[in-house]
Amino acid sequence: MADKVRENAVEALSGLLFDGMTIMAGGFGLCGIPENLIAAIRESGVKDLTVVSNNCGIDGFGLGILLENRQIKKMISSYVGENKLFEQLYLSGELELEFNPQGTLAERIRAGGAGIPAFFTRTGVGTLVAEGKEVREFDGELYVMERGLVADLSIVKAWKADAEGNQVFRKTARNYNPMMATAGKATVVEVEQLAAIGDLDKDNIHTPGIFVDRIVKGAVYEKRIERVTTRTKEAA
């Protein structure tokens, strides 16, 4: 078996980064983001990146640290509201932005990874999203054609993986990670726990190792929470 496991995030990305490349980054908000690989991309200084990710982190964390370092040329996202620097860079013309409806973005990635170059969806018909795209009628309803999406590199965060790259995600940290794992020409997965071969339940692998080229156990996990929201315990 080819050894997919790497010692650290820098090694896991070694030889895979180049200026002008497209990178898919898993996560929804700050939940389930590959924080160690993002830090290593910042350290590498690679630039002019097109980044496909639902959001763009926050100021100082997640993909926000690549914005600070001016490494991102274009974002393909569904929602970017949490980031002051993003707004500044966008309004000053330093950053390009392509909005995709969240479900369309997820399906474009799923399709790209599954070898499907385009699909039709009702989402966005009659809106700006459909401008310049083919609209076709099926069974009396209008649908807009959206293209499958692939990337030069996908960076994925799983909870656990074994050395084969079989992955298990945890709670809502799964989000875009499984599809992105399939849609990268190269896919690097970072995990909180590296499982021994045989320890993961084979019937409960969320994403099989075939989609994974390299695996690294993250050195540190901050796992910041964007909006801590709690309720108070009622007196017994």
Add this chain to the structure above:
Amino acid sequence: MAWTREDMAARAARELRDGFYVNLGIGIPTLVANYIPEGMHVTLQSENGMLGMGPFPYEGEEDADLINAGKQTITELDSSSYFSSADSFAMIRGGHIALSILGGMQVAENGDLANWMVPGKMVKGMGGAMDLVAGVKRVVVVMDHCEKTGAPKLLHRCNLPLTGAGVVDLLITELGVFEINRGKTPVRLIELAPGVTVDEVKSKTEAAFEVAV
């Protein structure tokens, strides 16, 4: 006395039915979860990948891996399940969600909804709203009746970029409830908030509507 935010949420909750799978948007729609009638089983979907959303966690019990689509910490129920964004939107786009309750900037007589973008201002993105209105069986919009400037928001035609064309079934504002029916029939005012008159609604509405209260 026009309705408060809580009143509007309570009114929206009357659209729930036993056994429904429901997606609630950010803002007043989130409050609808507090008004699910006792004994009614409703499953809340969070489009970032969860069915069966529980309440907010107790302080100190937050889990960074467990958030809702508004990025707030939440909890799971015994009946909850987790899935990917692609599966989540297969539920939404595929018509498996019975009801979506979401906010709005403008609603038009023809059922159009605008709620994601004001040209010339920083645009944050549509998130999952376009998918929800395109795929969910019944779409209920909860919004203020007028802009802060007093300009009406229930219009002949939206002048903001659309989230969806011909997608709104029902509109709830602080003044009353309107049947929009995706623009297939004339708009009908079907309920008034206490103390609100038809004349007041007319003076604050651009859209033509029939009165059926």
